[in-house]
Amino acid sequence: DGGITQSPKYLFRKEGQNVTLSCEQNLNHDAMYWYRQDPGQGLRLIYYSQIVNDFQKGDIAEGYSVSREKKESFPLTVTSAQKNPTAFYLCASSPKRGQGKLFFGSGTQLSVL
Amino acid sequence: GESVGLHLPTLSVQEGDNSIINCAYSNSASDYFIWYKQESGKGPQFIIDIRSNMDKRQGQRVTVLLNKTVKHLSLQIAATQPGDSAVYFCAETHLFTGGGNKLTFGTGTQLKVEL
Numbered sequence: 001d002g003g004i005t006q007s008p009k010y011l012f013r014k015e016g017q018n019v020t021l022s023c024e025q026n027l028n029h030d031a032m033y034w035y036r037q038d039p040g041q042g043l044r045l046i047y048y049s050q051i052v053n054d055f056q057k058g059d060i061a062e063g064y065s066v067s068r069e070k071k072e073s074f075p076l077t078v079t080s081a082q083k084n085p086t087a088f089y090l091c092a093s094s095p096k097r098g099q100g101k102l103f104f105g106s107g108t109q110l111s112v113l
Numbered sequence: 114g115e116s117v118g119l120h121l122p123t124l125s126v127q128e129g130d131n132s133i134i135n136c137a138y139s140n141s142a143s144d145y146f147i148w149y150k151q152e153s154g155k156g157p158q159f160i161i162d163i164r165s166n167m168d169k170r171q172g173q174r175v176t177v178l179l180n181k182t183v184k185h186l187s188l189q190i191a192a193t194q195p196g197d198s199a200v201y202f203c204a205e206t207h208l209f210t211g212g213g214n215k216l217t218f219g220t221g222t223q224l225k226v227e228l
Contacts, residue, residue: 004156035218040121042202042218043157058215090156100145100206102216104156 003027006091006105012113013078013085021076021108023091029103030096032074036060037088037107046089049074078110086111121200123223132190134222136203141184143205147216148177148188151200160188160201190224198226 004025013019025032031050035043045058049068063082068074074093078085088109092102126132138146144165149157163170163177163186170177176189186203200223204216 042220045215048215100208100216101147101159101162106156
């Protein structure tokens, strides 16, 4: 998947639990993104980061948090405030600011127990 | 073709036929467009892109057409193969006002290739 590794592939969350999805890239890309995909729908942007130690909310950031302490890593935490977390989560990166083309990881399927 | 509704449009074609997948975009300021292919349980894979200063761009077995007047984008796949079966998404952005890192995706079209 183009040097972007997401883990785990499947994740289960209990009620009231926070879970963290991992995303690592070895492409030396500046920008990284998290998207959420629900069945039969397109991708919706949760958070994105264009440089280390900086990130911005996307269209559906409520109930999620991120950090960008290293260029190659952009973990996403799904908090207990996210009441409908079941979805397919996709991480992506792009080479530089203003570069529209994104490269995607293989995704994490999150389900609620 | 694509729609912004909740139902995933489906296009069924016979193996060897040409496929045309359509996408209507909403932002007249968008100047960069991408087509992605997504197989079940996997991340989207880049197919082809086009900038707004072009009307047509060709790749290997694929052609993207852009009609800015009616804000319409299409993906043509020649000699469709079983491996082309997937969901296809169009995405748009405006590169030169800081929007270049925020792609807006369409709902997607499911392409089914019949043998």
